[in-house]
Amino acid sequence: MSQILLLTNNPMNEPTFEKRLRQLGHEVFISRELIDLCLMEDANNEFIKMFHQIILSETLANAEVKELVRTLSSYSIPIFRKSDERVPETELEEWKELGVTEWIESRPSIESLREKLSCNNVRKEGKIVFLPKSEEKRPLSALTLSGGELKLFRILYEQEKQTISREEICLRMWNRQKSNSSMSQLSVMVKHLKDKLASQHIQGPIIETCWGRGYRLDETVYEQVYLDADELKYGNE
Structure with missing residues (x-):
């Protein structure tokens, strides 16, 4: 199964959700400190490549999520936003355009969580391409x-x-x-x-x-x- 990075402002908020992920066989790494590292300018975020999927907790403000998505989208790794609320279709479309792959309920059933994290939403190995900075326009x-x-x-x-x-x-x-x-x-x-x-x-x-x-x-x-x-x-x- 996938290696999942769950970014949250409060790790104590995540045990139930983490348990469901592990029930599906996923490896889960939960962190608050990595949020700041991801948002640091010129930080070395190569560790992100270890993960197949990223989940952003509902404890993160929308402004934080936008900044994280902006930083993390270059790694071609699916990014999910966890939330207690159902998002209107028009707003969901804007989030997807920003780079959020899918919305996940904070208390999902095993079945819905399984489908949201299906193989169609997993980073495909070998698909990430980094070009040298010197490449001409x-x-x-x-x-x-x-x-x-x-x-x-x-x-x-x-x-x-x-x-x-x-x-x-x-x-x-x-x-x-x-x-x-x-x-x-x-x-x-x-x-x-x-x-x-x-x-x-x-x-x-x-x-x-x-x-x-x-x-x-x-x-x-x-x-x-x-x-x-x-x-x-x-x-x-």
Whole structure:
């Protein structure tokens, strides 16, 4: 079974949940101190690779979770958020865009916990790729993206690290106002673009979800990809 890292502000809160994980055969490591280590700038977090899944306790504030997800998502390890409350679908979608793989109830049945932690949500060995820092920037034309993904990338890139609202993206992508359909379509396209870029070795969070405001490209993307004048001109036509 999996080796699971459970990050919590109060280890005394976790015995029942830990027992359920162990009933399923998982190895569990519970820590409060590693939260600070994960959030330290320039810290060596290579120990994260020991684990197949990470669970963030309900004792962590949302702000802490966002920072942890931002740091840990580069390791391609599924990250779960444990909570006492059921999360609205729209909010859950935003959490997933930030990098949370799935939501787990703090007092789940064995069956539901088993399925949430199934093999589909486990890090696949050999899938994590780290490129040398010296790799040169690539032109956008060197990446394999669909027409819609190219357009979305240009829209985000032209913001120069600034946030752009979902409403504005929908208007520029499809020339229509915000609706449930367009919001859903945009969420799917953002996920596909992130996955496509990651599969072509673009590092970092890639696209950041700015809570309640919209999206922006992570600054590391600008260090890895560039648009030449012709591409910028084409994107504005």
